[in-house]
Amino acid sequence: MTVDKEARIIDDLMEKMIKKAMEPGEKLPSENQLATAYRVPRITARKALMVLEERGYIYSVHGKGRFLKEAPIPIQLHLTGKVSFTDKMRQAGYNLTTKNAFCKKIDYEEKIFKILKATNRNTVYQIGRLRLIDDEPIAIHQSFVNELKFPQIAEDGPKIKSMFSYYRELGYTQFTSNQTLLSITFPTFSEQQLLSCSSMVPLIIVESDCLDVETGDVLEYTKILYRSDKFKYDITMQ
Known part of the structure; x- marks a missing residue:
């Protein structure tokens, strides 16, 4: 199901953050890259990234993409x-x-x-x-x-x-x-x-x-x- 795919993208990115596989300021994969990697529509990848942004883990820069926030x-x-x-x-x-x-x-x-x-x-x-x-x-x-x-x-x-x-x-x-x-x-x-x-x-x-x-x-x-x-x-x- 699409919801499961969205949750999987969120969980996988969260796991990378927790394990410090990503550095603060590092650019996240684009919506297109995530859609291709997880074989989902682009809207599903976008929703997953929006959830992480609403939770305060990542931030957007217009025209450049989304990036991991600094560590607490x-x-x-x-x-x-x-x-x-x-x-x-x-x-x-x-x-x-x-x-x-x-x-x-x-x-x-x-x-x-x-x-x-x-x-x-x-x-x-x-x-x-x-x-x-x-x-x-x-x-x-x-x-x-x-x-x-x-x-x-x-x-x-x-x-x-x-x-x-x-x-x-x-x-x-x-x-x-x-x-x-x-x-x-x-x-x-x-x-x-x-x-x-x-x-x-x-x-x-x-x-x-x-x-x-x-x-x-x-x-x-x-x-x-x-x-x-x-x-x-x-x-x-x-």
Whole structure:
């Protein structure tokens, strides 16, 4: 069947990438070459290449063909709420920049409100920051905070780039977390725009809470979306 042939082309090219039989920047076989090699219509070869491009493994250059993308940059990322993301990246020597992407009220969501010990009468804000390494978007950090605990968050939120720095300014000094959850999703249209990725690039979701060590109070619920195609994440616990 044609679908099986398309899947075979994808699998064979993926295997070459995994085994490093192809070098970053190397030109892939053309649609015509693949069609001839696999004895399929050219449209089947084109669809296979489009899938790999949507997944973020290859890129097109108009009039020249398709090429293998650079290998992912290995990034050490400890899944802990004790140290800020900014501090982790700077300590590791990465060229990190942060942009405040949004600050907005959210509708009632039982899971988030329960973690923040908020009722449906409280107002919860979502503060989003876009993280970039060498000007490449790597992640969207979303912090959900209860306005009851941070009365100035509506005014301060649009200016925040580091939540930990913000908390320190308010007198909090040590942080921890109770639980960290890892899952996978695909980006919404707005997330595609922020992360400069296609709808087929999987995102790694890391969910956790952030607590003040001294009082045990929950400061925020955190949801981070990481691109999976540009970076390789070391989550070794130390």
